């Protein structure tokens with residue numbers, strides 16, 4: 001029986017600013033198992049990044065509990081790697097120096113650092129661009145750099161906030177295939193935030209549909225598609241279409257604004 005990795009219990013977050021209160025997340029409960037790939041989907045502003053920030057120890061809950069491996073999250077948990085929503089590659093650092101940053105933070109230097117960065121560059125298909133600066137890369141390549149900077153420290157829990165949101169469909173599909181291959185090898189526990197339902201179905205074991213703000217759990221859907229998944233062929237299958245329409249039936253209401 002896989003062990004429980006992340007326990008979210010009745011979690012709420014209300015932001016207070018200049019006398020104004022913004023309830024962002026309301027009474028979310030969710031258990032995430034070790035090695036599970038979970039996607040959070042919901043409309044813009046429904047609290048997806050806020051939930052991820054609470055898992056990552058970057059903001060404190062207003063109420064409820066957030067546990068990782070049975071312990072309440074206070075600081076940034078050592079098990080966690082985070083790929084942020086905004087492009088967080090540093091423009092003044094080369095590809096090599098950007099990827100090395102994750103290791104620098106953890107004090108890994110010298111030949112060990114060089115070996116691991118070299119391996120990450122190869123895995124990400126960035127060979128030949130070691131000394132390139134981000135401004136000279138495509139959006140997809142920059143996201144690969146950001147992803148590798150996080151993966152290089154081998155986090156057991158990977159938090160990803162719309163990492164491919166700004167990319168075209170073709171680049172996205174390539175990155176989905178690469179991410180799935182990396183995940184098949186290491187089986188990190190992944191919490192992946194997106195508005196893109198196709199992306200969630202392609203990648204995840206379970207999809208958590210959130211309501212409009214304040215985000216509540218509206219539905220948890222198990223994605224019944226075998227692995228390993230072929231990201232192109234998958235989309236032609238009847239099973240994929242079935243999953244899509246089942247979830248869209250519920251998620252579409254939140255986008256359309258019909259729900260209360």
Ligand SMILES: Nc1ncnc2c1ncn2[C@@H]1O[C@H](COP(=O)(O)OP(=O)(O)OP(=O)(O)O)[C@@H](O)[C@H]1O
Pocket residue numbers: 015016017022023024042043044045046047048049050051085195213
């Ligand atoms: N630091 C903050 N201070 C005040 N309000 C905030 C803060 N962070 C988020 N909010 C508010 O909380 C709500 C949820 O924001 P959040 O960024 O979690 O949404 P999201 O689901 O990630 O949206 P998107 O899909 O657009 O990224 C929004 O109304 C936002 O304005």
Ligand SMILES: [Mg+2]
Pocket residue numbers: 048049050085161
């Ligand atoms: Mg967000």
